[in-house]
Amino acid sequence: MKPISIVVCIKPVPDSRHWEKITLDPETGLLRREGIPIIISPLDRNALEEALRIKENRDGKVTVISMGPPNTVEILTSALAMGADAAVLLTDRTFAAADTLATAYALASGIRKLGEYDLVLLGNESLDGSTGQVGPQVAEFLGIPHVTHVNKVNFIDEDTLQVKSRIELGYMMIEVKIPVALAVEKEINEPRIPSLLGVVQAKEKPMSTWSANDIGVDKARIGLPGSPTQVAKVFAIEVKRRGEVLTGEPVEVTRKLIEKLRAERVLPKVC
């Protein structure tokens, strides 16, 4: 089979173990996330794992691409350590505050500059925004088909894939030719942990940093100006009730609870 060229889009997200440190700036209404470590958005790791597995079955190249501030290099380096062959960072002040449309446009422009590609893989949704919109939108800007909710990928010949796409209470089996963009779910695989050798080798692998000018984007279509959606306000919401804590030994607590629930008339009719 001829070699395959795969691009994996990875997103830097604040590590969810530190989300409680994210605060809201009361003056600007923006989220403060300084000092919070970033990680590869989990499903993007599944996308990378799938790319590496495909490459291991047939010769090829896996390139990871990400858009973000300069420290995004950290997650690109982890991706190289996992086994990606090259990394590209799209970083520029003018990319900042992009919504999914502007993000997808910038990523697609970066992927175009890379040249020939057969597959674009990414996580079905990110850990932080969880919109699940960037995959189909990158595909639209590249002019290629997409499949979302993918949890199985199978080449039936060197250009044709059969992919399993989850729907509610079932799935669709879809046939599609490369080039195609696939948004993958967690069930597709178990991402590998970088080996020590991988970590060492990552330092030798090519890492490119491209600005908005480098990828020749229309400045009106990136960052905040290129984003049709605007965040009007961010607010914490509270769901609050009486919060009566029942105390005592387990037997005691059980008795109290059943009494309360009986009084409230919410025990199921069989009770």
Next chain:
Amino acid sequence: MLEQTSKIEEYQGIWVFAEQRNGKLLEVGLELLGSGRMIADKMATELAAVLLGHNVAGLVVDELGEYGADKVYLLDSPILEVYRSDPYALLMQGLINQYKPAVLLIGATTIGMDLAPRVAAKIGTGLSAHCTGLDISGNGQLAAIVPAFGGSMMAAILCPNRRPQMATVCPGFMKKNEREQGRKASVVRVEVSLPQESIRTKVVEVFSEEPKTLPIELAETIVAGGYGIGSKENWKMVEELATVLGASVGATRPAVDEGWASLEEQMIGQSGKTVHPNLYIGIGISGVIHHLIGIKDSKVIVAINSDPNAPILKAADYGIVADFRDIVPHLIRGFREAMEEM
């Protein structure tokens, strides 16, 4: 930003994508007609449903009218029988460019979430994902309320300079109207013609099963478990308590992700289901807002958590601060006895 050629004022009316599978309308479409109706009345404009499929009109057009649509745009063709992103997105693009709606609401199903972003990118407009609330201002601006950071925060998203204002809306969050028998929608049949080469995927198999248990959003009693349950082995305790109560089992996203809960359909909260049982018992659930917004309509909320600072204890009517492994066996026994007394 990519120029949009038409003026914002030219975009009028509220549209709802009426998703159907095997000729049956999805509940979320009817829910969206409910909130769409409210928005349309407030804006003194028209509410339309957009229906794509093959030989489905007879089955559902009446239903769309009776649930609030003034108009149904009907696209009927064999190529639309099973959902595929290419034909659906291209036809939606054509329809939007021709009829110019101000708002387009799509249910956040797997298919809705596949279609909506592709359409938004074709049109160059804004799309809010997984909305749990919708609000319209006097000047016709749609504020889409979306959870952020796993639901610990909410954001109001606007799309001031682009039309249509698009949003995908989580199933279960909007209320459908009472069905008004005999209420009629006018039907606009739209011709479907697409070049063969524009459809690049082929569906070779569709598999879907009937739900085995009562859908959790209809359950009167729910026992739900979270990440704190810790293992598939421990999860059996959640299931046993549910069995004793004749309850449905619910789960948080982490519990579904860990594979303890057997079905995605059990997931409660953002990107899951909204439930409204008489009694909800949450075990090993910390209570990120993400989950809480899914249970807030329960009549009574009971939370069992070993962490006295777990947010769910404040959101509950009754809390028990204990290791669930110590307490749940007693609850199982206690509820069983309570049942036998009857």
